[in-house]
Amino acid sequence: MAEQVIIPGWKRWLENIGDQVEFFFNFLKNIFTGGFEWSEFVRQCYEIGYRSMMLVGITSFIMGVVLIVQLRPTLVNFGAASMLPKTLAASFIREIGPVIIAIICAGKIASSIGAELGSMKVTEQLDAMEVSGANPLQYLVVTRILATTLMVPILSVIGDVIGLFGGFLALNLRDNMSFSLYFTKVVSAVDFSDFFPAFIKTIFFGFAIGFVGCYKGFHSNKGTESVGIAANSAVVTASLWIFVIDAIAVQVTSLLFYK
Amino acid sequence: MEKAKANTGKNQEASTKKEVVIAIKGLKKSFGEKDVLKDINLELKKSENVVILGRSGTGKSVTIQCIVGLLKPDGGSLKVFGDEVEGMTATELKQLRIKIGFLFQSGALYDSMTVRENLEFPLTRVLKLKDQQEIDKRVEEALSSVGLLEAIDKLPSDLSGGMRKRAGLARTIIVNPEIILYDEPTTGLDPITSREISELILNIQKKYKTSSLIITHDMECARIAADRMLIMDEGSFIAEGSFASLHKSNNKVVEAFFKDIL
Numbered sequence: 468m469a470e471q472v473i474i475p476g477w478k479r480w481l482e483n484i485g486d487q488v489e490f491f492f493n494f495l496k497n498i499f500t501g502g503f504e505w506s507e508f509v510r511q512c513y514e515i516g517y518r519s520m521m522l523v524g525i526t527s528f529i530m531g532v533v534l535i536v537q538l539r540p541t542l543v544n545f546g547a548a549s550m551l552p553k554t555l556a557a558s559f560i561r562e563i564g565p566v567i568i569a570i571i572c573a574g575k576i577a578s579s580i581g582a583e584l585g586s587m588k589v590t591e592q593l594d595a596m597e598v599s600g601a602n603p604l605q606y607l608v609v610t611r612i613l614a615t616t617l618m619v620p621i622l623s624v625i626g627d628v629i630g631l632f633g634g635f636l637a638l639n640l641r642d643n644m645s646f647s648l649y650f651t652k653v654v655s656a657v658d659f660s661d662f663f664p665a666f667i668k669t670i671f672f673g674f675a676i677g678f679v680g681c682y683k684g685f686h687s688n689k690g691t692e693s694v695g696i697a698a699n700s701a702v703v704t705a706s707l708w709i710f711v712i713d714a715i716a717v718q719v720t721s722l723l724f725y726k
Numbered sequence: 727m728e729k730a731k732a733n734t735g736k737n738q739e740a741s742t743k744k745e746v747v748i749a750i751k752g753l754k755k756s757f758g759e760k761d762v763l764k765d766i767n768l769e770l771k772k773s774e775n776v777v778i779l780g781r782s783g784t785g786k787s788v789t790i791q792c793i794v795g796l797l798k799p800d801g802g803s804l805k806v807f808g809d810e811v812e813g814m815t816a817t818e819l820k821q822l823r824i825k826i827g828f829l830f831q832s833g834a835l836y837d838s839m840t841v842r843e844n845l846e847f848p849l850t851r852v853l854k855l856k857d858q859q860e861i862d863k864r865v866e867e868a869l870s871s872v873g874l875l876e877a878i879d880k881l882p883s884d885l886s887g888g889m890r891k892r893a894g895l896a897r898t899i900i901v902n903p904e905i906i907l908y909d910e911p912t913t914g915l916d917p918i919t920s921r922e923i924s925e926l927i928l929n930i931q932k933k934y935k936t937s938s939l940i941i942t943h944d945m946e947c948a949r950i951a952a953d954r955m956l957i958m959d960e961g962s963f964i965a966e967g968s969f970a971s972l973h974k975s976n977n978k979v980v981e982a983f984f985k986d987i988l
Contacts, residue, residue, distance in 0.1 A: 587836075595834035595894075598794045599901070600823040600852040 485586035490682050494612060497605045508610040515576050515611075515616035518655055520625065526571055527626035530563060531555065531633025539641065548642065552649050553656035555634045560627050560657050565665050566713055568626040569672035572619050575704035580611055581701030584684025585694040593685070608685065612677035619673030660724040668716035675708040728946045745772045747905055748793060753802035755788055764789050764961035766802070769977055770937050775927070777940045777948045779956030779983055789958075790907040793939075794826055795819050797888040806905070827903035827936075831910045833894030835882040841893050842878045845869065848901050868900040869893075871933065872926060888919035892926070899930060905973070906930070908940040912947045924950040945983060957983070 493578075534555055542548050584607060587593050596603040635649045680701045687697035746769050753766035762785040770776050778786050791797040792804060795811055804811045806822055814822065835844050845865045849855045855864075869875045872892040882890060891911060898906060911927060912920035924947040931938055931951075940951055948955055949969050957965040957972065957980050965972060965980045973984050 478803055583838075590832055590837070591834040592836055594796055595828070595830055596836070596847075598796060598826070598828040599848045599897075601848065602851075606851065622916045648905045 468604030471512045478483065478722040486686060487682060490685070491695055493604055494608055494678070497602065497609050497630070498613070501602060501605055504606050504610050504673055505622075507606060508614055511610050511614035512618055515614050516621060519575055519622055520570060521620075523568055523571060523622045523626045524629045527564065527568065527630035528633035529560065530567055531630035532637040533637075534559065534563070534630075534670060535637035536632075537636045539638075549652075551638055551642075552634070552644070552652035556631060556653040556656040557661060559634070560631050561661050561665050562713075564627040565623050565669045565672065566709065568623045569619060569669065569676070572615070572622060572672070573676050573679075573709060576615055576619075577676045577683075577701040577705040578698040579709055580615075580677065581683040581687075582619055582698035584681060585687035585697035587693055588684065588687050589694055603685075608681045611681055612681055615677030616670060619676060620669040623669040623672075624666070649708075664716060664720040664724065668712060671712045671716070672709050675712060676705045677709060679705040727979035746770070747772055747807060748939070749803070749805040749808075750789075750793075751803040753789070753792065753804055753817050754800045755792060755797060756786070756800055762961055763792075763799070766962060768956065768963070770939055772904075772937050773931065773935050775931050775938045775940060775951050775953045777942060777952035777955045777956055777957055779942065779945075779948055782943075784958045784960055785961045786858070787909055790828070790909060790939055790941060793907060794823055794828055804943075824901060825857065825904045827898035827901070827906040829891070829894050829898050829906065829908045829911055831913055833882075835885075835890055835893055835897070835977045840881055841869070841874070841885070841896075844882070844893065845897050845900050848897065853901060864900055868896040871899065871930070872896045879965070888915050889924065891923055895926065899936075901936060904936060906936050906938045908938060908942070910941055910943070912944045914944060917946070920944055921946060921950070923947070927951045 535551060538551060538554055539548065542550055542554065584593070587607075593603050593607075596606065631653055635644075635646060638649065639645055683697045683701040683704065687693040746767065748770040750766050750768040753763050753768075754761070755763040766785075766789055768776075768789075780786050788797060792799045793806060793811070795814070799812065809818070809822070811819075811822070813921070820911055835841070836847065839847065842865055845868055846861055849861050849864060855861050865878070866875060872895050874889060874892045874896060877885060877889055877893065882893070886891060895911075908927065912923050913922065924944070925936065927940065927947075927960070928951050930936060938951075940947070942948060952969055955967060955969060955972055956963045957977075959979045965975055965977050967975075972980055975981065975984070
């Protein structure tokens with residue numbers, strides 16, 4: 468009976484980092500070599516983008532409503548009720564919209580990619596693809612990571628618009644403000660330095676969601692239990708990465724735009 | 727005369743050498759402390775069906791996974807079509823894999839694609855075929871060979887176990903491989919479907935002149951499909967011969983397999 472080899476935690480952690488770096492470079496290599504899977508990329512954009520739109524829309528709308536309801540009493544106390552559209556626009560576009568939408572996407576997309584690739588591994592579909600001479604990285608990984616990198620920023624912009632519209636409706640429950648006035652106040656509150664860094668960070672959020680989902684699914688073990696573990700750990704890791712990226716983005720943005 | 731004889735001998739030797747498509751010598755593979763393959767020696771000749779029989783966990787699947795480069799052996803020599811697999815570049819390995827078909831135990835159909843798309847996948851991604859008429863023709867021909875043409879537009883989830891194996895087999899033969907590796911092709915099937923799959927393996931060998939390594943526990947499959955059988959135990963082969971000759975063997979492990987065979 469062979470003895471089980473126990474690998475120390477730090478060594479496993481380092482191996483994991485090494486695997487992720489290798490996976491990243493393989494992803495980069497496969498973007499530019501061997502032809503691009505356009506049809507699969509478009510299918511993934513539809514699956515990831517279009518099918519997440521309803522969830523992102525509803526959540527953003529509720530967030531817009533809730534923020535107005537929560538902000539209103541405080542601003543009214545200061546006699547600054549007219550600042551509500553501006554406050555909502557700045558906070559939603561700069562921070563709340565991108566982060567909340569990315570977290571929702573991590574829950575929906577990273578888990579679904581992790582579970583899909585994990586179950587493909589368990590049922591030997593990844594091996595079948597590899598032994599047939601096809602490249603599973605090119606077909607499955609490159610398309611999914613690029614699709615999330617493209618679709619999360621688009622979802623984020625759509626979510627911002629819907630959230631701000633939710634804010635307008637909530638504002639009109641208690642106050643009376645025309646849409647044109649609300650729109651003017653929102654636009655005047657947001658300039659390039661608000662929108663651009665927020666948009667750029669959603670590209671990184673999208674990449675992190677796709678990368679983590681693919682990595683966790685691709686490197687899951689071969690038992691059925693590992694599919695659940697891959698999905699779960701994809702959500703947890705992607706969510707963590709979103710906050711790390713956000714923290715870095717805030718620092719960089721403040722250095723570049725708000726000296 | 728002596729010289730002529732020597733030449734004839736050399737020609738015969740060359741021809742025999744040419745016929746060997748897979749040559750394995752002293753193959754070793756361990757996982758951690760466990761030695762799964764200890765000393766595997768095997769020759770598969772052109773158009774030959776070799777059945778590898780053995781208990782679960784003796785290393786049968788590991789052997790065929792080493793052949794296609796899914797696993798890296800720890801020692802020994804593994805040559806396919808005369809070329810050592812170890813040390814092949816990614817391109818060489820890809821070219822080799824096109825010549826080797828692999829039927830997985832579960833069929834391993836891509837479950838997001840229909841049967842047609844599953845079969846088109848190796849044609850468009852590996853052989854890079856563009857002509858849709860030719861692709862359709864090959865897909866229909868492969869499905870007809872396994873008697874599954876009526877399921878062409880079904881999803882794998884709509885197929886029975888036997889139909890999945892047939893579809894997997896069709897996807898394997900569609901690129902006209904010279905060697906097919908079968909990983910437990912009849913496991914989980916009822917006796918009638920098992921027999922049909924075993925006969926299909928034999929028909930494919932005859933029709934496409936393929937060489938096959940078949941891993942199985944199914945004695946009926948071995949009886950139908952095997953030209954030659956190898957019995958594996960504890961990481962090495964312990965007996966070799968035809969079904970009939972092994973039936974008479976006194977080896978206890980071999981006897982255990984043939985116990986219920988009349």
